[in-house]
Amino acid sequence: MTNPIEILQHLIRFDTTNPPGNEAECIAYLDRLLKEAGIETTLVAREPHRPNLIARLKGTGNTPPLLMYGHVDVVTTANQDWDQPPFSGVEVDGYIWGRGALDMKGGVAMLISAFLRASTEKLPLAGDIILTLVSDEEGRSDYGSKYLVENHPHYFDGVRFALGEFGGFSLYLGGRKFYPIMVGERQSCNLKAILRGPAGHGAFPLRGGAMGKLGRFLVALDEKRFPPHLTPVVRRMLETMSEQIEDTELKTRLIQLLDPAMVDMALEQLGDQRRFFEPQLRNTVSPTIVNGGNKLNVIPPEVEVTLDGRILPTFRPDDLLAEMRQVVGEDVEIIVTRYEPGPAGIHMGLYDVLARTLREADPDGYPVPLLISGATDARYFSRLGIQTYGFLPMNLPPDFSFMPLIHAANERVPAEAIQFGTDTIYKALQRFGEAAL
Numbered sequence: 303m304t305n306p307i308e309i310l311q312h313l314i315r316f317d318t319t320n321p322p323g324n325e326a327e328c329i330a331y332l333d334r335l336l337k338e339a340g341i342e343t344t345l346v347a348r349e350p351h352r353p354n355l356i357a358r359l360k361g362t363g364n365t366p367p368l369l370m371y372g373h374v375d376v377v378t379t380a381n382q383d384w385d386q387p388p389f390s391g392v393e394v395d396g397y398i399w400g401r402g403a404l405d406m407k408g409g410v411a412m413l414i415s416a417f418l419r420a421s422t423e424k425l426p427l428a429g430d431i432i433l434t435l436v437s438d439e440e441g442r443s444d445y446g447s448k449y450l451v452e453n454h455p456h457y458f459d460g461v462r463f464a465l466g467e468f469g470g471f472s473l474y475l476g477g478r479k480f481y482p483i484m485v486g487e488r489q490s491c492n493l494k495a496i497l498r499g500p501a502g503h504g505a506f507p508l509r510g511g512a513m514g515k516l517g518r519f520l521v522a523l524d525e526k527r528f529p530p531h532l533t534p535v536v537r538r539m540l541e542t543m544s545e546q547i548e549d550t551e552l553k554t555r556l557i558q559l560l561d562p563a564m565v566d567m568a569l570e571q572l573g574d575q576r577r578f579f580e581p582q583l584r585n586t587v588s589p590t591i592v593n594g595g596n597k598l599n600v601i602p603p604e605v606e607v608t609l610d611g612r613i614l615p616t617f618r619p620d621d622l623l624a625e626m627r628q629v630v631g632e633d634v635e636i637i638v639t640r641y642e643p644g645p646a647g648i649h650m651g652l653y654d655v656l657a658r659t660l661r662e663a664d665p666d667g668y669p670v671p672l673l674i675s676g677a678t679d680a681r682y683f684s685r686l687g688i689q690t691y692g693f694l695p696m697n698l699p700p701d702f703s704f705m706p707l708i709h710a711a712n713e714r715v716p717a718e719a720i721q722f723g724t725d726t727i728y729k730a731l732q733r734f735g736e737a738a739l
């Protein structure tokens with residue numbers, strides 16, 4: 303069976319909520335699909351109940367192998383109010399409903415379906431295609447891509463480019479349709495800030511203590527912004543968008559985003575669209591956990607704040623710390639607790655092939671490169687020198703806004719978009735040999 307819509311419906315019916323994941327049955331189903339088509343598979347697992355699947359189609363070897371990867375685990379549906387059961391995979395008015403429809407069982411269905419079709423139709427391939435379906439992306443990838451990259455890198459020998467999440471969907475802006483293709487992501491940098499001050503009995507108030515400093519620290523982060531940085535990918539995206547957009551007001555704003563002196567003013571004017579553009583233009587930190595004090599009548603000597611930091615490609619934690627100091631001052635200790643470096647640079651070698659393929663599939667849409675604000679499994683594969691392109695094409699209708707549905711209630715996807723994505727990925731497999739290495 304190669305029908306991607308039926309595959310997606312099957313995939314949704316496996317409850318792979320992570321934690322705990324329990325991806326084994328879902329992976330076994332995908333394994334069966336491949337074996338029934340006569341394709342050899344390998345299961346690689348750190349723990350048997352959290353397996354990863356690898357399959358390979360032979361190419362001529364003229365070009366390095368192309369990796370296609372996706373994750374089968376999903377996030378929780380707890381405390382969400384759904385109009386259709388989240389693990390039903392039911393089709394209603396042309397939409398497939400369920401957890402993972404968008405993130406990313408829809409993508410997995412497209413990838414495996416295009417892969418199966420390439421095998422059945424004996425599509426001539428410029429290089430091998432390696433399909434890798436992993437567990438645990440919504441966790442820390444300790445059982446999935448991180449495990450594979452650290453313990454079994456040889457499966458990916460020679461790979462330069464990969465297709466994965468997150469990109470290829472249509473995005474409507476200022477009267478035009480765009481297809482952002484993810485080429486990079488910000489790096490994750492977790493931080494801890496410690497504020498200290500005099501301690502004592504709660505009955506004898508102290509000024510200038512850790513709590514007062516905490517207040518000033520949080521207010522500073524809330525009110526001030528770190529400086530903008532224009533990276534080449536974001537420049538290219540903004541230039542393409544501003545050339546195409548018809549809405550003159552929005553066009554002006556996007557042109558202003560290219561000028562560091564105008565960025566803050568332009569973001570202010572962008573309204574809801576600010577959320578899309580701002581993380582691509584600067585390093586950020588979000589305070590998420592506060593710990594301090596444990597007794598009503600004791601003024602604590604210190605308070606700790608945990609912060610979720612995100613750094614633009616090619617920047618480093620030291621850059622983030624320097625920018626943070628400018629905002630919060632010196633009277634706080636800041637420690638980097640976990641940093642996951644991204645790739646040293648962004649390689650655009652396969653981008654033009656993908657953009658051309660998308661443009662042919664939908665001549666009304668304009669492909670643009672995208673830097674995403676969060677992180678995907680691309681960061682682990684990048685350690686092997688692999689450049690990932692977020693390329694799960696979906697031609698979505700203008701009235702369907704999918705971003706609010708990701709990780710939320712009523713996640714669903716147009717069945718037509720899944721077919722479109724499968725066909726477009728298949729076409730990309732026909733021509734990935736044209737990439738610039």
Ligand SMILES: [Zn+2]
Binds near residue numbers: 373405406439467
């Ligand atoms: Zn995902």
